[in-house]
Amino acid sequence: MSRFEEVKNLISGLEDDFQKFYEKGNKAAGTRVRNGMNEAKKLAQEIRKEVTELKNSGK
Numbered sequence: 001m002s003r004f005e006e007v008k009n010l011i012s013g014l015e016d017d018f019q020k021f022y023e024k025g026n027k028a029a030g031t032r033v034r035n036g037m038n039e040a041k042k043l044a045q046e047i048r049k050e051v052t053e054l055k056n057s058g059k
Contacts, residue, residue, distance in 0.1 A: 003047050010040055 014036040020029035 003043075003050070007040065007043060007047070010036065010043065 014033055017026075017029040017032040017036065020026040021033050
């Protein structure tokens with residue numbers, strides 16, 4: 001479940017930047033959102049790989 005916590009923390013850490021970008025038009029916040037979402041994508045791919053490996057190993 002620590003991987004799930006990583007995802008939650010990453011997304012919640014971006015909340016302020018989402019608001020700054022979408023509500024105030026802050027372009028620097030948009031860059032931080034893009035970078036954060038890229039990290040979320042990488043993390044999601046790692047988790048998918050881990051889940052597949054565990055599933056196929058019979059655990």
